[in-house]
């Protein structure tokens with residue numbers, strides 16, 4: 001049966017929303033202590049949800065597994081005991097580098113139960129991307145699989161803080177464990193399934209995701225246990241999750257959407273999730289909705305545009321009638337995609353906006369409000385965004401400026417790991433500056449304009465040009481590199497690199513491909529330049545900084561702007 005949201009209830013909830021009430025809906029650990037894993041899973045054991053499915057999993061190979069909340073609570077407690085036996089403690093950083101398999105979710109929850117900080121890594125990352133993150137966070141434990149470990153083998157000597165590697169061997173491969181490695185299956189079999197969850201305070205650090213900026217390597221965005229309040233409330237009111245929903249979030253937990261809304265938001269609402277290990281495949285995706293009777297779907301604009309490319313006939317072959325609500329995040333959702341959803345899938349996509357730093361959805365098109373196709377929607381109750389001028393003063397509706405938020409919502413990031421100065425620099429005049437440009441209309445809907453910095457958004461993945469440039473110049477042929485985002489109708493932006501070569505190297509198609517492969521292997525399949533152009537020299541400021549802005553203007557045929565600082 002479809003559960004249609006009740007408009008009056010919503011309006012009332014919206015008018016009367018208070019974070020204090022959300023706090024009462026959670027089940028605190030006593031003495032004001034809060035632990036995300038307890039809120040997401042263990043507290044349901046006291047209710048009729050105990051034997052309800054927390055998730056149904058489908059593997060790439062077709063394997064199927066179901067975990068009830070009880071089984072998930074017990075397995076994650078077992079894993080908490082494994083970590084504790086290895087000597088991991090509250091505050092330690094534990095990273096997980098796995099495909100979307102049940103052990104990933106168990107590791108995340110078990111880590112939170114011991115009060116350690118969990119850092120999920122995208123399994124498409126290459127050795128450099130993983131090394132940067134483990135090194136910066138001084139991670140003590142890594143959970144991975146034999147295949148993924150092989151991919152990053154070369155980095156382990158450079159990680160003195162990494163004490164233990166836990167190997168998840170789902171396929172029971174014949175492997176030999178090296179020094180410092182333990183078998184997930186072996187340790188889990190020995191461990192108790194009762195664990196006294198560490199009574200973390202709401203300000204204790206819980207989750208860490210790395211995000212890209214214009215300069216420097218990716219920065220660790222740190223969230224506290226209090227973030228669960230935001231995950232819970234927004235999953236309830238924006239994703240509109242109800243007791244009987246079957247919910248599917250297509251994002252990987254290596255990115256914030258995959259944790260806030262692929263783990264914490266839905267489970268704190270006691271909702272059953274579908275977890276599909278595989279990546280994008282139009283037919284397979286429709287068949288998942290049909291097979292599991294998915295009711296609420298959270299996905300991304302690039303995926304929607306790719307589905308659109310497969311045409312209007314394909315979805316007709318599947319029964320998608322279970323769907324009652326669909327949301328999208330990560331990039332601008334073009335109005336055509338919203339309308340296409342309504343026409344072809346039967347429901348429109350509701351765009352919403354947030355960031356790794358904000359921890360939860362802050363601006364959204366709600367199920368009961370009129371969607372304005374192309375707009376990100378309106379602020380979540382209790383959230384105060386504004387559009388500011390370059391002096392960080394509020395602008396009236398209709399004017400374009402910096403999208404900023406009044407600080408203070410519970411899931412807001414607490415710091416950039418060991419980069420307090422960069423964290424501080426994000427606050428101006430009492431506002432958190434998001435790095436996005438936007439405008440607000442007279443009805444209070446926000447419209448995305450673009451990034452205020454050089455960060456590239458490719459298929460919803462933020463890529464810092466510096467990270468790609470650093471990888472490029474490690475190639476023996478590359479002297480200098482400048483990287484820009486180039487508009488693309490499907491993935492929003494593709495990465496283009498301008499490269500000058502060292503003496504003795506000659507531009508060729510073969511060299512381009514070799515450099516591409518080199519970066520792809522080091523970073524990830526999401527972060528390598530799809531296009532490389534060789535230039536004799538790159539435009540630089542007099543102080544030697546490569547002028548990406550100028551490269552981009554030239555590429556796009558736009559005015560070059562102020563070039564007075566250009567090195568002549």
Ligand code: PRX
Nearest residue numbers: 329330331332352353354355356376448462
């Ligand atoms: O530029 C905005 C874009 O994605 C950025 C945040 O990326 P990340 O931290 O990786 O988190 C992604 C998932 C929450 C934003 O600063 N962005 C996010 N949502 C939208 C968007 N751009 C346009 N429209 C959106 N709805």
